[in-house]
Amino acid sequence: MDMSAFREHLRQIRSRVGFLEDTDLALIGAIEKGLPLSPRPYAEVAAGLGISEQEVLRRLAALRNRGVIKRLGVVVRHRELGYRANAMVVWDVPDDTVGELGRCFSGYDFVTLCYRRPRQLPQWPYNLFCMIHGKTRDEVQARIAQLVQECGLESVQHQVLFSRRRFKQCGARYHGVTTCPALADAREADYAT
Amino acid sequence: MVMELTHLEKRLLNDFQRDLPLSQRPYADMAEQLGVSEQEVIDTLERLRERGVVSRVGAVFRPHSVGVSTLAAMAVPEAELERVAEAITAYPHVNHNYEREHEYNLWFVVTAKDESELCGVLEDMERSTGLSVLALPLLEDYHIDLGFDLQWT
The missing domain is CATH 3.30.70.3460 (Alpha-Beta Plaits)
Structure with a gap:
């Protein structure tokens, strides 16, 4: 494949995405597999990151307003x-x-x-x-x-x-390695990419 | 095979795909709207997750906000499809991998932390399978994600 054209496309796309602070990146990493199913999910995420619950709520609202988060809610498997x-x-x-x-x-x-x-x-x-x-x-x-x-x-x-067979499906993981299982137990998420 | 779902399960699946409350006790707020207890909401979501109907309660991110990714396809001879699909699935960078009805019959998404890692993975795939990869990165997203109306009937 032609890597130079591909790199040029990626550069175009990335130039349109705004800057994310380190705390935003850490927050995204902390919730990408889902929020805890417990009474104070945002407080739990906050504790893991060493920031306040209010800051988590404020940052998530801002990420949603900027469109970095397309939606926040129940992600179903169709x-x-x-x-x-x-x-x-x-x-x-x-x-x-x-x-x-x-x-x-x-x-x-x-x-x-x-x-x-x-x-x-x-x-x-x-x-x-x-x-x-x-x-x-x-x-x-x-x-x-x-x-x-x-x-x-x-x-x-x-x-x-x-589509015929599904060999693998799970949510995108940006921080290192994906942990989704393959085949029969494949995890569906969004079709985000 | 139609999955049996209770009224509460249907409402949780359909009505909260988009606007999970950004409040200290989001599940309590949902419970209030649904006329049930907070614990019932939490337990029901947990069960739906265990049954595989719900992937997670959380965020759907805009592609390329964090990391880089691309859709990619390969035209694989039928006899080799399973072997090649397995090899592609084995990459930790691959998060979707489907067989589709087309000459380009294997479609997958590759995600990496940056551009060079992504190019490296694609090149490695070409080397290890001996097949060329069609890389189709997203240039523009027209879709406003409103979730998906499940149209219970």
Whole structure:
């Protein structure tokens, strides 16, 4: 693969992410596997970091306001709840309309992720990715048809990549090593990347 | 297979994906909204986690806020798929790894502390499997994560 183009993309992305203080990074590390299920979860996290409960609450609120935390709450596993069909749909969209379409897709609650990614020509012409969950393949197909119609995509090339086997799934871990088990016991989290 | 869920479980799963209270006793605040006790909320969440329905109660972070990551894919000959998938899963940097219906049939996410570690892992994967990796880093995120309406029926 072409590492120089890849590095350039990463630099572009990272330049848009704001600075995080060391305490924020430590806080993120402390909660990335989840908050304690006990009456004072934030106080417990605070004790582990040697800061006050108030500071934890203030920093989490600030991270949420800045969008570093996209949401804070119960993270469910879709598959375990019967949403067994999951498709990644990839679209080859003209560069000048990709933002408009991305925002159109995001308006549908069955679209659980929507990202722009670089094309890798000649093997990979697709630049807009979205993830669609449903209980059955037919339900997912119907939702894709709805997107095509309502976002005006009749002339746009797309491909639907249904998932088959899940070899591994767990939340992203940024501090060192991931601890998620593989295969049968795989832990689902967000589809954050 | 449909999982049996109580009314309280359904409400906990659907209504609190996004706005966990940022207060000293968040589970007590949730309990008040639900008309149950704090201990009931905590016990129910704990059971849902043990059953694997809940991954965690916590935060979903915007990609690239901390560390770097990329979506990656490989076109693996069918006969080698299991072996290669196992080799990819074995990397501690990989947090999702799926087979998908496409010529590019193995899709995974690689996360690292910085750019050089990430490039190093991708290069190592190419060397150890003899297959090339398609790396597709995120350039823009259009999705506002509102959680997922579970539409109980």
